[in-house]
Amino acid sequence: MKKNYEFVIIGQGIAGTVLSWYLIEKNLNFLIINDPKKASSSSAALGVYNPITGKRFVETWKAKELINKTEKFYKKIENKLKTKILYKKNIYRPFHNNKNINDWQMKLESRTFKKYIKKLDIKSRYNLMNDDLGGIITKKSGYIDVTKFIKLSKKYLKSNNHYKEIKIHPNDIVIKKKFIEFDKIKTRNLIFCIGSDQNTNRFFSWLPFNLVKGETIDIEMKIRLKEIIQKSILIIPTNKNLYKIGSTYEWNDFENKNTIKGINELKNKISAILDSKYNIINKKFGIRPASKDRRAFVGFHPQYKNIGIINGLGSKGVSLAPYCAENLLENILKNKLIDNEINIKRYISLYS
Numbered sequence: 637m638k639k640n641y642e643f644v645i646i647g648q649g650i651a652g653t654v655l656s657w658y659l660i661e662k663n664l665n666f667l668i669i670n671d672p673k674k675a676s677s678s679s680a681a682l683g684v685y686n687p688i689t690g691k692r693f694v695e696t697w698k699a700k701e702l703i704n705k706t707e708k709f710y711k712k713i714e715n716k717l718k719t720k721i722l723y724k725k726n727i728y729r730p731f732h733n734n735k736n737i738n739d740w741q742m743k744l745e746s747r748t749f750k751k752y753i754k755k756l757d758i759k760s761r762y763n764l765m766n767d768d769l770g771g772i773i774t775k776k777s778g779y780i781d782v783t784k785f786i787k788l789s790k791k792y793l794k795s796n797n798h799y800k801e802i803k804i805h806p807n808d809i810v811i812k813k814k815f816i817e818f819d820k821i822k823t824r825n826l827i828f829c830i831g832s833d834q835n836t837n838r839f840f841s842w843l844p845f846n847l848v849k850g851e852t853i854d855i856e857m858k859i860r861l862k863e864i865i866q867k868s869i870l871i872i873p874t875n876k877n878l879y880k881i882g883s884t885y886e887w888n889d890f891e892n893k894n895t896i897k898g899i900n901e902l903k904n905k906i907s908a909i910l911d912s913k914y915n916i917i918n919k920k921f922g923i924r925p926a927s928k929d930r931r932a933f934v935g936f937h938p939q940y941k942n943i944g945i946i947n948g949l950g951s952k953g954v955s956l957a958p959y960c961a962e963n964l965l966e967n968i969l970k971n972k973l974i975d976n977e978i979n980i981k982r983y984i985s986l987y988s
């Protein structure tokens with residue numbers, strides 16, 4: 637006897653977990669399936685959300701809308717889970733050179749950037765930091781404790797009979813006219829949220845992924861930093877003397893572990909900014925499911941209208957997932973159009 641669902645989500649990383657909370661909110665009948673043996677991208681994520689990104693410090697895509705939605709969404713989940721997962725924190729970016737100071741001084745006058753700038757200082761802010769030229773403090777940023785979010789969400793999903801641990805082989809999926817069936821499960825809608833594994837999955841492997849491996853470390857050090865520090869890496873103060881540090885970007889070597897090269901890169905970048913002793917207490921790695929055009933993948937299979945996808949979240953999973961989940965669900969439930977910039981229809985010419 638098969639169990640019937642309205643929705644089945646495959647993958648409990650950030651994308652699948654966020655979507656499951658939207659389904660809970662709407663009181664829909666669903667199951668989320670996950671293969672726990674894989675090192676997911678979400679398990680390595682630093683969890684930072686930040687309206688100003690990139691080497692040239694540009695306002696990120698739909699920054700205002702996404703940051704508001706992100707904070708509202710994770711606050712709601714904090715209330716549901718009765719625990720803290722969202723930490724609002726400013727970002728301190730020490731200046732590299734005089735041009736960098738000039739650029740930020742100009743940004744101070746710009747309407748776009750003014751709202752994000754808290755303070756520009758041309759003197760050092762911290763002892764033991766290589767910030768002699770001073771730096772800029774920006775606001776409307778923070779981080780999500782992704783590990784806690786995923787772990788406690790899983791516990792909640794399990795206790796409400798929404799969670800099953802298995803690996804789904806796409807070839808076992810049988811598509812009928814109105815239902816999809818596999819492994820004693822029958823569902824009206826199947827949504828793939830399987831991160832970098834989507835690259836080899838028969839339903840959506842035609843989408844142009846641009847996978848990027850990343851490594852992070854957790855360290856313990858005595859120094860006290862108030863803000864997240866960003867200078868070629870992120871240093872995130874989490875708890876007392878604990879910091880998350882990352883990340884590396886590797887496009888060619890996807891070795892399934894942390895590497896000496898990756899860890900050394902992080903160590904070198906820490907010593908370029910901080911003159912402080914520390915102990916590494918944890919190492920992590922993951923493969924970011926990025927897309928060629930740096931936009932998410934949301935939508936439905938060209939042939940099977942009840943097989944959907946949320947993917948391509950790249951290095952912004954925390955802030956993109958609520959927007960993407962809402963887009964997909966509102967399309968299914970209210971027939972609202974999916975944002976063209978994330979709709980996978982933009983790549984229909986690649987499907988054959």
Ligand SMILES: Cc1cc2nc3c(=O)[nH]c(=O)nc-3n(C[C@H](O)[C@H](O)[C@H](O)COP(=O)(O)OP(=O)(O)OC[C@H]3O[C@@H](n4cnc5c(N)ncnc54)[C@H](O)[C@@H]3O)c2cc1C
Nearest residue numbers: 647649650651671677678682683684804831850952953954
């Ligand atoms: C080093 C690093 C640092 C990062 N830092 C940040 C950051 O600061 N801020 C930010 O917003 N983002 C960050 N990211 C990006 C973020 O991690 C990703 O955008 C996000 O985790 C993608 O989530 P996902 O759910 O799409 O994929 P994943 O997290 O990879 O989840 C996919 C899930 O699907 C499961 N799965 C796969 N195939 C199957 C199958 N056949 N059957 C069952 N289950 C299956 C996997 O086991 C996994 O649990 C970082 C990423 C890395 C690697």
